[in-house]
Amino acid sequence: DTLLVAAFEDDAQLSNSGSAHVHVLQAGVWQYQQMLVPFDEGAGDHFGFSIDLAADTALISAWGKDSHTGSAYLFRRDAGAWTQDQRMTACDAAIDDELGTSVAFEEGTALLGAPNDDDTLSESGSVAVFAISLGNFERYGFGDGSATACPCSNASLALYAQGCANSTGRGGKLSVAGSDSAGADDFRMVACNLIAGNPGLLYSGPNRINAGAGIVFGNGLRLDGGSIDRHGVRVPNADGRASWGPGIGGMSGWTAGNTVHFQVWYRDPFHGTCVDVFNLTNAVSVLFQA
Numbered sequence: 001d002t003l004l005v006a007a008f009e010d011d012a013q014l015s016n017s018g019s020a021h022v023h024v025l026q027a028g029v030w031q032y033q034q035m036l037v038p039f040d041e042g043a044g045d046h047f048g049f050s051i052d053l054a055a056d057t058a059l060i061s062a063w064g065k066d067s068h069t070g071s072a073y074l075f076r077r078d079a080g081a082w083t084q085d086q087r088m089t090a091c092d093a094a095i096d097d098e099l100g101t102s103v104a105f106e107e108g109t110a111l112l113g114a115p116n117d118d119d120t121l122s123e124s125g126s127v128a129v130f131a132i133s134l135g136n137f138e139r140y141g142f143g144d145g146s147a148t149a150c151p152c153s154n155a156s157l158a159l160y161a162q163g164c165a166n167s168t169g170r171g172g173k174l175s176v177a178g179s180d181s182a183g184a185d186d187f188r189m190v191a192c193n194l195i196a197g198n199p200g201l202l203y204s205g206p207n208r209i210n211a212g213a214g215i216v217f218g219n220g221l222r223l224d225g226g227s228i229d230r231h232g233v234r235v236p237n238a239d240g241r242a243s244w245g246p247g248i249g250g251m252s253g254w255t256a257g258n259t260v261h262f263q264v265w266y267r268d269p270f271h272g273t274c275v276d277v278f279n280l281t282n283a284v285s286v287l288f289q290a
Contacts, residue, residue, distance in 0.1 A: 001025040004058055006048030013037055018047030020060050022082060034082050036060065038073050040159070047073070050103045057132075058082070059110055061100030066159055070099030072112050074132065088112065090128045091173055091192035091241075092119060093160050099128060108132045108177075131190070135180025136287035140212045141223035141263070143171045143282070147213040148221050152274040163281040164220040167270035168193060168240065172200075172220075172281035174264055178246060182254050182288040188245035191264045191281055194236040200266035202231040202244045204252075208261055212283070219271055220280035224261040236266075249288075256290040 001024055008018040018041075022033040036058070038047060046064040053059075056077035063070040070093075074085045088110065090099050094117070102113035110130040117126040141147045143156040143164035150156075150164035162171030170193040178187035194200050207226040214221035229252050234242035242264075254260055264281040271279075 002053065002055075003030060004051055004053045004060075006051050006060070008046040008049040010048070013041055014043040016044045016046060016064070017041045018045055018049070018062065020048040020051060020058070022058075033080070036075055036082055036084075038062065038087065039084055040087070042066075050100060052104050054105070057105075059103050059105045061103045061112070063098040063100040065100075066093075067095045068098050068116075069093050069095055070097055070101070070112075070114060072100040072103050072110070074110075086133070087161075088128075088130050089160055090114065090117075092117075092170070093157070094118075105132065108134070131177030131188070133176045133178060133187070135187075135289065137176050137180065138285045139175070139282055140208075140285065141214050141221055141283040143221065147223075148210065148215060150221070151216040151219060152271075154219060154271070154274055161282060162193060164279060166193070166195060166219065166268045166279045167272065168195070172264060172266060172279060174262065174281040174284050176262075176284050176286065180286055180289050182249060182256050182258070183290055185249045186246045187248065187286065188243055189231075189248070189262055189264075189284065190241070190243045191236070191266075192239070192241045194240045194242055194264070194266045194281075195268045195270065196236050196238050196240050198267035198269065199233045199235050200242050200264050201233050202248075202262060202264050204229050204231065204260050204262045206258075206260065208283075208285070214283075217280065218265075218276040218278040219268060219274040220278075222263070222280060223283040224263050254288050256288055259285060259287045261285045
């Protein structure tokens with residue numbers, strides 16, 4: 001009973017910024033409901049080039065975003081109104097990858113095609129897999145200048161939602177998958193752009209440092225404080241990825257109403273211009289429900 005119509009060359013907001021339009025079936029007649037545009041829309045984004053819709057969730061691509069780096073946006077409908085829930089960007093985002101040229105999602109997993117990704121061979125392409133999170137999550141403390149300045153001019157690329165840049169040239173990126181249910185305890189913390197073969201530690205605290213802007217610590221920003229819980233050390237794989245959970249909260253005793261802030265500390269002994277041998281990702285906060 002819901003139809004999503006895209007206009008990826010729509011100039012109503014900005015040149016070729018794009019838009020998507022929701023129609024609902026009422027008494028056998030299609031009625032216009034709402035226009036969807038992302039918060040950070042830009043000229044040439046081509047928002048709406050590829051879409052997937054299921055019930056009250058819509059996945060909408062913008063392959064032209066950030067000089068054709070590309071991204072996708074998740075919108076959710078509540079009480080008849082659609083709002084933007086999250087923006088998806090690849091860990092190894094690069095100009096001209098065109099992530100989001102094709103999109104699909106089902107049962108909490110989203111697939112985003114990037115036909116020009118050249119990590120393996122020139123424009124050989126790839127598909128990025130995302131676990132869609134459901135709940136009261138927030139990512140913050142990015143190393144792109146939106147928080148405290150990174151300590152040794154090692155800012156990460158703007159809008160990629162990473163920590164301060166490490167020896168790979170990217171910043172460690174922490175994301176969350178699963179739900180915010182304290183009872184289910186099914187959420188996972190997933191980090192990428194870490195240093196292969198060098199350990200990373202997931203920790204959490206009840207407070208944000210400097211209102212979430214953080215303070216300089218090593219080659220990055222420490223964002224979480226208070227009584228710290230440590231949730232284990234992982235050694236990233238060859239792609240610099242590591243994960244924690246599910247079952248993180250069981251020993252910590254979190255209950256509905258608790259807000260907990262997570263971050264990953266990781267070793268980086270190879271940075272050419274920074275003095276210290278460790279860095280940190282961005283942070284993720286979770287407001288737990290029952």
